[in-house]
Amino acid sequence: MIAESGHYALVLALGLALIQSIVPLIGARLNDVALMNVARSTALAQLLFVGASFVALVMLHVNSDFSVANVYENSHSMKPLLYKITGVWGNHEGSMLLWVSILALFGGLVAAFGNNLPLSLRAHVLAVQAWVASAFYLFILVTSNPFLRIASPPIEGRDLNPVLQDIGLAVHPPMLYLGYVGFSISFSFAIAALMEGRIDAAWARWVRPWTLVAWIFLTLGIAMGSYWAYYELGWGGWWFWDPVENASLMPWLSGTALLHSALVMEKRNALKVWTILLSILTFSLSLLGTFLVRSGVITSVHAFATDPTRGVFILLILCLFIGGSLALFAGRATSLKQGGLFAPISREGALVLNNLLLTVACAVVLFGTLYPLAMEMLADFKMSVGAPFYNLTFAPLFTLLLLAVPFGPMLAWKRGDLLGVTQRLLAAGVAGLVAVAIAWGWASGGSTLAPLAIGLGIFVIGGAVTDIVERTGLVRLPFATVLHRARGMPRSAWGTAFAHAGLGVALIGIVCETTWNSEYIATMKQNDVAQIAGFDVKLDGLLQRQGPNYREMIAEFNVSLDGKPLSVMTPSKRSFTTRGSSTTEAALLTRGASQLYISLGEANAEGAIAVRIYYKPMVLMIWWGPVLMAFGGVLSLSDRRLRVGAPKPARAKQRLQPAE
């Protein structure tokens, strides 16, 4: 019954989405308020039905109802409850259902809190949102129905891929989807603006918070995924330039560019056409990501199933939306009025440079992702584009960007004073150079570029600090005044500083980890001691344990530093009986920002075991950086609260409170 209700709810949601696709547009054309308001009700009802459908699938998984094919293939009655729930989106059908649920959630949010939007804009936005939704409901119902029954139900399920049986699955995909799908809002706003032929600074003010929300989640989602890969796959890597990772990085890059160009549009009413284009491109890249991951043209841990009809269907959706929106853009963009003037050296100019470098970096990643596919199809030979390619292309572009980052927030709008800003950044520059010198003297071996990159990271952080110091008047004003100023400073200024500092932090982490990572691989017997980066790691013994749906071999290591015992580390190897496969659970010991990492290989008959030990200096900074960035985003978002779509400043304040 539950499966059928879930299926039925999804069909109803499709019906509602189809109504929402057409009726509000007719209403906008006829200027009929009632018809335009249909969008609001259908969007909320859609959320209700998709939500019901999703809950139905969760219940089926929790109840281990193996008469449903999706549950049979991805669940097991012995699986812990958490993984029964997260397993819902640990497979193709369920993850697509999560995708549309989040899409409906965003549509519902616009419907519920978009009261201050002009009526026809809201009608258009929700209609575009419904086009996307209809396409994906159809996709699910036609090619990937999660509610299909099996004629003769088996007694036991096949269990979830063991690699996915981790807390990471609870967090990473929902976060990532909130990011991906969140960009659909800015896309819908862009298309609505093109259809209406009207766009102004208020438009940017509405779009920015949505973009920011999506960006925050995407940032955290990518960082979370990276950390998950780091501790779960057992080889200590955190980024592989895998096509699927690139698929999430590309919307992030263009989304970051969009955040910055929307700022120019909001404050200065310039770069309108570009902002519209970026909104379209960002969501197109999200769709492309969905296509790459879901169609099976590439294989990775993320490609659950490869079914050619699905690939073709998603490719159709992709072409329809990207092609359609770009055609609309080409036809309508010229009708949008040009905005404010600015000199090349100005805040706007700096933001243009930011956009330029981000989009070009994004294009490079896109090229690297699609080139092997294209060559395979056209020239019929296979190749792979990996880290060396991106080190030679992406890294230099990002270096330029990072050099420019501290200058941006300190330049004035309209016409800036580059020399003045350079003087004000002197302290940050000196700090960077000192860092280079220290890193150079302290480090033995490794790349000569590494100290320079660390200096760059310090410069970026220093620039963010300088900005705050200047704005608050720290050092030159009495403390009470500084405090007062700090409190009065717009939250978005704090947000900028934190986000930019996060970049520097992540850079330092990346450089330290890749340059000074030490590695020890050997076969160890009981009481063997491995020495790595000053640590003594002694194997105390091996023991077996039974988990809920796996058997586990645990190795106990005693870690000591300079003869003083520090801690016990227990990496393990789990064998999952149902799938006959095993996973490696690494053990991590955190010391400040650095980590000691132990993972196990095969054990041989004489009780010796292959062991991989890494010492990764400053590795945690790689993820602290994105967390700082996301925190900056949240600060910036809280600043918007009072201004979100506030065309009438005086009274709007109270009315707009619920917008959060």
Added chain:
Amino acid sequence: MTRKQRRMTIIGGSLAVLALAAALVLNALRDSIVFFSTPTMVAEKHVEPGKRFRLGGLVQPGSLQRGDNLAVTFEVADGNAKLPVAYKGILPDLFREGQGVVAEGALDAHGVFKADTVLAKHDETYMPKDVADALKKQGHWKDDYGGKPSDSGKTSDAGTPAATTAQGNPQGAMR
């Protein structure tokens, strides 16, 4: 500056960045791309020692030998040809004889493929796509390779079809 000059400055700047990116990409394409080969392709093309490439195929059953201190050797076969591979380190969880594998490295002077990476990102039902396509192209593809564990039985059986196809016997398909 006039409006036109400002616009030209921005367009000029954009072109400069684009040109820079294009130059970087073209430069990187020259020597940072790794090609994919099967043992047959290696035998036909005479890949010179030291040139990095990715080798894909099936691990020849019975060829895996573990040496001292994590050194392993095995053979990668694709039905027509075999190539010995040497690797030092921990093999991925899902490395098995008779299963698909992708290794990255280069040939040494004796024609042994020295791998520095053995790719592992797949579960036991999954055949690396590059390997599957190459096998399909050579007519050695069997549905069983991509089959679910309950269809093809125990994982050790998966070696059988590969072994039979190596002799050109199509009855390797078990279903």
